[in-house]
Amino acid sequence: MRETKQKDVQVFPTGADTTIMRSRTWERLKFEIEYALQRGTTANSYLIRADKIALFDPPGESFTETFLAALQQRLDPKRIDYVILGHVNPNRGVTLKALLDLAPQITFICSNPAAIALREIIPDQELKITVVRGDETLDLGQGHRLEFALTPSPRWPDALCTYDPHTEILFTDKFFSAHVCGDQVLDEGWSTVAEDRRYYFDCLMAPHARQVAKALEKLDAFQARLYATGHGPLVRYSLQPLTQAYRQWIEQQKAQEMTVALLYASAYGNTGTIASAIARGITKAGVGVESINCEAAESEEIRAVVEKADGFIMGSPTLGGHAPTQIQTALGIVLSTATKTKLAGVFGSYGWSGEAIDLIESKFQDAGYKFGFEPIRVKFKPTEVTLKYCEEAGTDFAQALKKAKKARTSRLSSSDSAVARTEQAVGRLIGSLCIVTAKQGELTGAMLADWVSQATFTPPGLTIAVAKDRAIESLMYTGDKFVLNILEEGKHLGLMKHFLKPFAPGEDRFAEVATQEAENGCPILADSLAYLECTVENRMECGDHWLVYGVVKTGKVLSDGVTAVHHRKSGTHY
Secondary structure, eight states: OOSOOOOEEEEEEEETTEEEEEEEESSOOOOSGGGTTOOOEEEEEEEEESSSEEEEOOOOGGGHHHHHHHHHHHSOGGGOOEEEOSOOOHHHHHHHHHHHHHOTTOEEEEEHHHHHHHHHHSTTSOOEEEEEOSSOEEEOSTTOEEEEEEOOOSSOTTOEEEEETTTTEEEEETTTOOOOOOSOOBOTTGGGGHHHHHHHHHHHTGGGHHHHHHHHHHHTTSOOSEEEESSSSBBSTTHHHHHHHHHHHHHHHHTOSOEEEEEEOOSSSHHHHHHHHHHHHHHHTTOEEEEEETTTOOHHHHHHHHHHOSEEEEEEEOBTTBOOHHHHHHHHHHHHHSOTTSEEEEEEEESSOOHHHHHHHHHHHHHTOOBSSOOEEEESSOOHHHHHHHHHHHHHHHHHHHHHHHHHSOOOOOTTSHHHHHHHHHHTOOEEOEEEEEEETTEEEEEEEOOEEEEETTTTEEEEEEETTOGGGGGOSTTOEEEEEEOBTTSOHHHHHHHHSOOOTTOOTTTTOOEEEOTTSOEEETTSSEEEEEEEEEEEEETTEEEEEEEEEEEEEOOSSOBOEEOOSOTTOO
16 A cells, blocks of 8 residues: 555546546545445546547545646646536535536536436536436547446436447446555456455445346446446456456345345435445345335335335435435335334434434334334444444344244254254364454454364465354455454353354443453453464455455464364354
């Protein structure tokens, strides 16, 4: 990572008459869940300078000043004919207002939902807007006749992708992006960002798998040689593998046996951010999510999703002491559609009061629904700690659904069956009992582990199998630090019982446990036999677990005892 933390704009040619302007920061830009790996980001804008000049997707207010300064160095903004918007939000509106001050002649090209949002964000000006509804094209001259595809989703109901047949560049906005920052513009050696791309998909695309699948069908019509993404490196060398990966990940989501209906509205983006964090927690636990933005969904769509889902969660902002009309309508549909056996959840954000959250909670309580987590109330913008709490709440919700289904499902338990014999044999694999601890800023995590093995001599390294639904999993990505605390036989029961108990979302895992801080900042358990300070070097997806490979940086034996081991009767559980 670069030593500087300054924001800048990197300019690079990407095709005939086409230039990328990458607004960059090496710091965490926002607290949305998709930024949680904290590897910086780029906000990618593009210029096509033909007979007409088109600017794609000016960045949000974090980059307004640096972006406009870089733009003015390259051309007079009064020469810009069009601004093409892949999506619109209040954050981007700050830059658009400043750009209009310099270039009032601009015509915006966007979807109809984006046009509505644009007029709300910039209410005091007469805007020139051309609305894309389907088959329109835009001729910039010199061969650049742009084509468009509407690609809406609950998170971005106004999403729009653009294709330039002359350069064979597909401007994909949110699709195929990643939140990473560096000097590399294209994706040479793309395996180095594969983890970031998968994390981005899991956070933002997985909850909208059905809509993403439809969008990919539309994008297949374009013969692209380059994906001009909204964030991160442009996709050239991995275009086919990444497209295939998206399809594979979508099918994995659609194939989940259980689903949760996640319904929300988001006035300023905060409730949508919370929804994304909850959805991330649900999907990592192996349960599908069907997200519905109530501001853009039809009543029949809401009804169909709620009927099909195994549980439902509803979120709302509070506006003027009330829930938005769309949420009140959706609430009525849920109450008349969802059976009382389905698990419920409530969340929301507010500025000065939270009446909308109270309303939904009381309606669900009066109807007799059980809650999968305590109602989540967030004042103003959610913090990193808040989003981690929301993610854990989503995981708890999914686990409660799976537990209820398991209790309802009869299972063969004959000890003579081939399946039972195999489970018993697998259970004879043993491992050392350990506690994995991790810390990032204000976030901490811990888990009991016995699927641990030394993997390498040089450098000294080990592997740990981490279930996808573990809270600590999100703290164990490439480059993250952790400590492996090895437990001592005869002294392990107290720590084992403590870390085996279920923790509520956000609960301190280290309460009443003696710890000290390791050199890498993670907790060392004072009563462990030995500890190893490690850095995650790699991860591999293995069924319902991630196999994490960590390189040992330092370690110490704290006692003369022997390692505690775990004997299991079955290979189907820990």
